[in-house]
Amino acid sequence: MEKVNRIKTDILIIGGGTAGCLAGIFAKKKAGHLDVVILEKANIMRSGCLAMGLNAVNAHLVDSSPEDYLEYVKKDNYDIVRSDLVLSIGKRLNRMTAVIESLGVPLPRDRDDKYICRSSRSIVMYGEQIKPLISEAVASHGIKVFNRTPVYRLLRDTDDGSITGAIAVNVRTCEVFLVEAKAVIVCTGGASGIYRPSNPGLARTKTWYCPYNAGSGLAMGIRAGAEMTSFEMRFVALRTKDVIAPTGTLVLGTNVPQCNARGEKFIDLKQEMLGRKLTTAERLSFAIEEHKKGTGPCYVDISGLDRDQYYNLVENYLNMAPSIALDLLRNKDKQQTHIEVCGSEPYINGGHGMAGFWIDEHRRTTLDRFYAAGDIAGGAPKKYITGCFAEAEMAIEDIIDRWDDIRDTNPDYGEAEQSVAEILAPLVSNGHLNYFEVEERLQKIMEEYAGGSTQNYETSRDKLMIARDYLTVLDKKTSYLKAENGHELMRVQDTIDRILLSRVLVEHMLARQETRWPCYQTRLDFPMRNDLEFKIFINSVMTEGKIDIIKRELDHPCHKIGVN
Amino acid sequence: MSVYINTDICNGCLKRQEGCCEEVCPGDLFYRKEGKAVIREPADCWDCFACVKACPRSALSVGLPFQISEEKHRLTARVKKNTIVWKLVDCEDRDIISFTIVNRKSDEEGPK
Numbered sequence: 001m002e003k004v005n006r007i008k009t010d011i012l013i014i015g016g017g018t019a020g021c022l023a024g025i026f027a028k029k030k031a032g033h034l035d036v037v038i039l040e041k042a043n044i045m046r047s048g049c050l051a052m053g054l055n056a057v058n059a060h061l062v063d064s065s066p067e068d069y070l071e072y073v074k075k076d077n078y079d080i081v082r083s084d085l086v087l088s089i090g091k092r093l094n095r096m097t098a099v100i101e102s103l104g105v106p107l108p109r110d111r112d113d114k115y116i117c118r119s120s121r122s123i124v125m126y127g128e129q130i131k132p133l134i135s136e137a138v139a140s141h142g143i144k145v146f147n148r149t150p151v152y153r154l155l156r157d158t159d160d161g162s163i164t165g166a167i168a169v170n171v172r173t174c175e176v177f178l179v180e181a182k183a184v185i186v187c188t189g190g191a192s193g194i195y196r197p198s199n200p201g202l203a204r205t206k207t208w209y210c211p212y213n214a215g216s217g218l219a220m221g222i223r224a225g226a227e228m229t230s231f232e233m234r235f236v237a238l239r240t241k242d243v244i245a246p247t248g249t250l251v252l253g254t255n256v257p258q259c260n261a262r263g264e265k266f267i268d269l270k271q272e273m274l275g276r277k278l279t280t281a282e283r284l285s286f287a288i289e290e291h292k293k294g295t296g297p298c299y300v301d302i303s304g305l306d307r308d309q310y311y312n313l314v315e316n317y318l319n320m321a322p323s324i325a326l327d328l329l330r331n332k333d334k335q336q337t338h339i340e341v342c343g344s345e346p347y348i349n350g351g352h353g354m355a356g357f358w359i360d361e362h363r364r365t366t367l368d369r370f371y372a373a374g375d376i377a378g379g380a381p382k383k384y385i386t387g388c389f390a391e392a393e394m395a396i397e398d399i400i401d402r403w404d405d406i407r408d409t410n411p412d413y414g415e416a417e418q419s420v421a422e423i424l425a426p427l428v429s430n431g432h433l434n435y436f437e438v439e440e441r442l443q444k445i446m447e448e449y450a451g452g453s454t455q456n457y458e459t460s461r462d463k464l465m466i467a468r469d470y471l472t473v474l475d476k477k478t479s480y481l482k483a484e485n486g487h488e489l490m491r492v493q494d495t496i497d498r499i500l501l502s503r504v505l506v507e508h509m510l511a512r513q514e515t516r517w518p519c520y521q522t523r524l525d526f527p528m529r530n531d532l533e534f535k536i537f538i539n540s541v542m543t544e545g546k547i548d549i550i551k552r553e554l555d556h557p558c559h560k561i562g563v564n
Numbered sequence: 565m566s567v568y569i570n571t572d573i574c575n576g577c578l579k580r581q582e583g584c585c586e587e588v589c590p591g592d593l594f595y596r597k598e599g600k601a602v603i604r605e606p607a608d609c610w611d612c613f614a615c616v617k618a619c620p621r622s623a624l625s626v627g628l629p630f631q632i633s634e635e636k637h638r639l640t641a642r643v644k645k646n647t648i649v650w651k652l653v654d655c656e657d658r659d660i661i662s663f664t665i666v667n668r669k670s671d672e673e674g675p676k
Contacts, residue, residue, distance in 0.1 A: 046614035202629035242632040323611040
């Protein structure tokens with residue numbers, strides 16, 4: 001039996017990405033006497049979505065108000081957003097930009113000492129070191145960090161079932177950590193690796209969203225009975241082909257046109273025709289449309305860039321997605337003129353998209369003393385880094401406000417013992433399956449029946465029913481998964497989590513019988529938007545292994561989650 | 565091959581409990597064998613360059629897998645006090661071009 005360590009702290013943060021680390025820093029700034037622990041799957045120095053760095057603050061309000069931001073997010077998401085959450089983020093965005101700067105990240109300014117804008121909501125950042133700088137701040141604030149110690153399950157209270165901590169296993173030593181806390185914030189990432197990757201063989205992990213994000217925080221919440229929202233609004237990114245780097249750097253940073261294979265500026269033409277700006281989902285869906293019409297593929301035309309602008313573009317990419325520089329500098333003496341673009345594989349995420357925990361304005365989930373902030377918190381798309389910071393701050397403020405009213409903990413260690421045995425089972429299993437084949441099986445099912453990129457992101461009831469059946473079978477086979485060591489155990493648990501998330505995703509996709517967001521959620525059997533019936537949130541709760549769908553009105557008082 | 569480990573230069577960071585690349589990789593892909601860094605599964609690499617930036621001896625570089633590019637050149641980086649120096653090299657490690665980019669505010673204006 002592996003060694004079991006019991007630790008007691010005040011605030012436990014699950015996941016040391018940007019949101020998690022900032023939650024710790026805010027906690028220590030506001031209540032320095034509280035003990036704060038971060039449990040991290042990798043190493044907070046370079047973990048999570050921003051391991052590579054970041055070259056822009058994409059939610060910074062340049063000469064616009066939080067209300068303008070809400071209006072934009074609402075329009076871009078066809079009215080389904082949690083206005084209360086989005087607005088509360090909007091009010092804090094620019095202050096969070098100042099926090100980024102105070103960490104030591106350079107934000108270049110122009111001659112008038114103003115940030116350099118890429119658009120009315122985006123400013124340039126030299127953020128290659130953002131994660132190391134954040135982790136240095138974590139260390140200087142006296143936060144206890146357990147690296148390489150992913151959380152697999154939550155601890156529950158014996159008296160009332162509230163969340164009182166987490167169960168983690170160290171990747172290197174397989175030691176078990178039972179961490180008990182008065183309040184828990186989950187700040188892990190969304191999920192990639194659910195659909196088949198765009199690239200083959202050695203290039204299969206060139207995904208846009210961090211491939212090591214398995215959505216484990218969502219999975220542990222689902223298992224504990226937390227309510228989830230909007231999984232069916234998957235996030236699909238329009239990205240450069242092959243290296244799957246962000247296109248914003250091209251289009252926003254340099255203001256260059258997008259065109260189809262015949263050189264027609266299809267985005268401009270559509271905007272002229274509709275008399276308005278396209279939504280993010282439309283930019284992707286119209287590119288797919290060009291493919292279907294036989295006028296694809298589509299490109300970003302950078303032939304107009306002079307040498308300085310071209311090298312400036314390369315530098316911007318080096319700050320965030322360095323491998324595309326290899327493509328751009330393919331020939332030293334000859335600039336690339338056209339960058340092909342494509343849709344990424346679909347992801348579950350709450351920082352760009354809207355999938356995640358159903359939370360209230362304080363970032364409380366539906367489970368008592370359990371908060372969610374960042375990519376894992378649902379209902380508020382387009383929050384990006386500053387929005388993730390803002391949510392971390394709001395969660396911490398609420399915890400500190402109600403600190404004296406939070407009951408003492410009494411974790412159910414009997415249940416924990418069972419969970420530990422369940423988590424470690426693959427290490428002693430005689431099973432015949434390895435995580436890789438199971439993951440590929442999952443990706444095949446989701447790709448072909450639940451609207452992967454090769455299906456133009458489209459699906460229908462009958463296909464989803466097949467996906468549901470296959471996933472049920474696959475889920476039962478996970479007991480045959482085996483792991484030789486801590487690394488493989490992590491991969492096995494990631495795979496099990498991805499299967500659970502896929503099951504929830506399919507239920508959500510079945511429930512939304514309309515097409516709300518092109519590509520993100522396209523039902524061939526219900527090709528139109530249906531405001532009469534579906535201007536609602538699709539939520540879900542799992543009870544005893546069964547996933548139940550709950551429909552929630554857009555602005556309903558049930559957003560207020562009770563305080564005990 | 566995604567991450568290329570130059571085993572002539574890599575010394576396995578043997579004085580450290582973990583190699584720098586091993587310590588930092590977000591995918592937990594490195595381990596050490598016979599005093600050198602080894603990548604568990606090259607196909608699991610995200611190309612995030614965390615290991616390249618962390619390596620004290622610049623023994624690591626990244627090239628695109630053949631599946632998505634026939635070119636053989638690689639990108640490497642060295643993190644200095646307030647800058648990062650990126651270097652594009654060809655298949656025989658000859659420099660092609662380099663970029664120096666500010667990555668931290670300097671001490672004068674430094675973190676508050």
